Amino acid sequence: RAGQRLYAAGETQLSAIQLPVAPDEKPKVAWEQPVPQGVQRLLAADNKLFAVTLTGDILAFGAADKTIKPEPSESQVLSVPDSQTVKLANALLIEAESDRGYVICYGAANEALFDALLLNSKLQLIVIEESRDKIARLRARYDALGLYGSRISAHQGTPDSYQAPQHIARLTLLSNAFAQSLNAEQLQQIYRSVRPYGGAIWIPAPGQNLSEKLNRLVQESDLARAQLKTTSNGHLISREGALPDSADWTHQYGDIANTVKSNDKRVKLPLGVLWFGGNTHEDILPRHGHGPPEQVIGGRTFLEGMNSLSARDVYTGQVLWRREFEDLGTFGIYFNSTYEDTPLSTQYNQRHIPGANARGTNYIATADEVYLAMQHECHVLDVKDGATKRIIKLPDSRKE
Template sequence: MSDQVAALARTIAEAHRNIERYGLLYPPCPDGLPDALAEMTATHWIVFEPDPTRAEALRKRWTDSGLYGRRISLVRRGLPDLHTAPYLAAVSVLPEPPEETAQLLGVWERVRPYGGRLFFPAEAAERITRALDTEAQAQFFAADSVGWQELRREGALPGAANWTHQYGDPANTVKSDDQRVRLPLGLLWFGGSSNLDVLPRHGHGPPEQIVGGRLFIQGLDCLSARDVYTGQVIWKRELPKLDTYGVYYDHTYKDTPLSMAYNQVHIPGANARGTNFVVCEDRVYIIHGDACLVLDPATGEDVAEINLPLPEQERPVWGYLGIQDDILVAGFGGVRYSDYLKSASDNSIDSDKDLDATSSRSIVAFNRYTGAVLWTFHSRLGFRHNAIALGGDRLFCVDALPGPVQEVLERRGRTPSGTPTLYSLDLKTGRPVWVEDGRTFGTWLGYSKEFDILLESGRKSRDTVFDELNSGMNAYRASDGSHLWSSDASYGGPLILHHDRIISDRYAFSLLNGQRLNRLDPITGEEQPWAFHRQYGCNYAIASEYLMTFRSAAAGFFNLENDGGTGNFGGFKSGCTSNLIAADGVLNAPDYTRTCSCSYQNQTSLAMVHMPELDYWVTYTGGIGAGTIRELGVNFGAPGHRRDQEDRLWIAVPNVPYLSSSNKDTGLSDQVAVKTQGGRPFTRHPFNLPDEYAENWILASGLEGVESIRIPINTESPVQCEVRILFCKPDLTELERYQFSVEIEGEPATDSKPDIDLSADWTPSELAWSGVIQDGHLDLKLQATHPQTRTIINGLYLSTHAMIPEGE
């Protein structure tokens, strides 16, 4: 090993000595460098070597030395044909940078955010920086070191965002601002960690929090940090004093994950209590025993300890936990509402009765770095944790009794010590800025910084405390408390604040005026109430910029980017805790199904990233109006519905069983009548079709042996209709002959015979027709030209227009 290579090894080792991540060594790998790095660092090194003879010699050498498979892996590939996951490498060495910009961009894509490093010869610096100049990435050039140049990928990916607190941020928006997670999504990694370090699913524990390239998740008696981009466990901290028994799990819990019996009943968990830990870029705060521990997010080691300002004889009871900027806000002194209800409370939560975990008696603000107390504020009735929101240098909170407690007191002739009150406190001083006590009713607050609006509502969802509300909303100007609007609408929560929309468990409302929101039916053009549908799932929906995620039997989503519909990732189940979180440019899905015996194929942690070359299908859940069909795409044999690049809706025909069972709003797929003779639907992956066809996904599905098709137009008046039909063989290598004629509305579609001939090669065929529909249906007939030939159809798109009366 040369002095230059040895110096490079020492430089890398200084930064990666104790970091158990992945490093990539591109060809031609300097002799001795992998051996030195394996000995000097904790990183696992992946060597790429295209030469088979050299690859075999290296494998033998590292096998003999005990490094192969343990510290070093070898992949027999060169740069031109190398395909690996993005963001994989904490450090990469590129001895001979390629001339092709695409290959350089591929190398850079594999460098992880938050400090990933790429080393290459110094003489290539100008060329590499020029090639990467088009990439909007955080970059930093280090000083030249012994002939090597270092390029770092500092900070987050452009458009990525964090997920903190119970509901994404201290404002309770239930939304990540991540703009990188969008459909279609492909697998980044899977496995890597056990669900033994996760809370039982039915306990509804806090969701993971994602900050700075790390995912933090809580177990029964531990907290662990995982690498967002590889799934590796970075650290695990045993915490025996979490005291979450009776909150996130209870006496019904049994550590028998393979049992078919329930081994933890459903309890409200964090749905009622909220989270007991909060993560920032530079600190982790977690309630542990009588104190709040402050941990280093990189190592899990202690940084400090924060204590409540209480007399020595009073046992600290921590409640709400939230952070805004440099201020840590904590609720303390639990309110025992069960004493009023005369319900048993033995440090366990009864999901039907016990409200004791929902509220704190007082609120205290600390300097989160020094632990100094800034101010305290005391309630008269109790501060509901879900009704505390931070934002705009304010703390908003509701001081109120649960409805059932209020009713009990009234029946006993007792007068509560106060009335329900909404406070806006100055976050730095704790002084009230404005107070509302005339219409306060809510168990939930959410704050929109974008519109300076504070929303008060209920938070009814599955598996929460029985007093939660499912109707009523108030909106206030957050800065001055002026009342903006009220609504008595019903909904399920928690309510998502997505820009100017409030999204409930099914419908959406305007944040600006409270009105129910509508959408234009993509088929009839009529205005319909906006809604989305999902199958069974005991978690609640959460959002990012382009996506809502939830359990819909399996892990599910709704495409917000084009109002596209509900889909499933398939094969795995999300947790009873909402754990499909878009953050740091990744859809994070840590396995939160501990104690689950459902027969899903995959029970593992995984992550997904945007892969535009992939495919996805949905069930469209908008209502179809009764008016005339104006635009409609029919994708024969498709596995689901889909919108195209022009936002036109394509429906699956024949209907797919899971669509008809889950879609309560539209049965249009079933209304398209298709008659076949020995026909069969087929679906293949668009990868199998040439790239030059933008409509590959339509051509990838089809129906053979079709004799006739009737599509309802839903009108008794004649309409002008334009039709476009697509045909493509089901297998590009298939020798089956497809020759047939096409009639539309009783007339030949073309003058040539046969109209369609797909026997020569794989080239798709297209047919266009324009005419008048008289009877409210579009009728097509397909007829094979010879007994040995068959018919086939893949897609049909139609649009209609009202007839213009003569003389106009």
């Protein structure tokens, strides 16, 4: 609201509503303007209305005789790097074991490698560089390519000053300059953001001297479950397996023994936020239907929806995969006819029913597979992509 007007933005339109001054007056639409994409923020200043889109475009509205159309920018396309760089990028993607997630890059020297990763994956790159000029040039280049903000971002800093979120990075790339000056304290800080279950730090320029230095730094830094290996492409420091003292939750009541407890010894007060946002709640069973709890193993959390099952990255909340099924058989068990699809209502959208408290869970998770019961079949899904590996069928009792 600004003055006597209320401004509202939607996906395709911006509206100005004149608010009433007298009690007997009614609000009325003063004007409407189309917008090219969804508006995220509105600001009123200098007798103008500024609308900011998710991609960073700023639209200005004010009193004018005619509408000024934005000048189209020259379209640029990311060019394919040389074959050796593409080969290196593919090797790093194999180490990451996923083409999604986050990559932290210390040093802006290897733009060709950034390009190859952007072209051959859906990874999001975070570049940390000490030079302000290099940061500005990097931002301008990828902004012109339409990739800045959505696939790559650049921040001024060093391993000492940049506080990356914990366990976020599937890959961490060090430039030669960073690798040569690396010390134990910096390696500890960098390793803090490496994702468990195989996240890796890549250091270029393989060589005996650097290998000995890295081996010494790994020992001095006391990095939990770190493994150092040397390849033809450089050195890799990987974080293998789970975090120390962490535990899984793989059944309705914790584990196959139904102990109704967690063996986790790592989580302690004070607690903080690891990640938030980014996901919809629409593919999750209504809580008053008391469906099965989420199950966690191998850095993935599995959640059931009305007729879906999805896997999320425990450390970032990112959706790894989602499978939609024709009929999971959840109706009448985990939700019923009292369910109403009204997420914004303050009323309960599902009456309380026993759900999994009576029926139990219809799926369990292991390190490699998810077992999902559907009618008279058990579908075995791959934890990596949700693909069906096999179907276990019960004998037909009518033929016995």
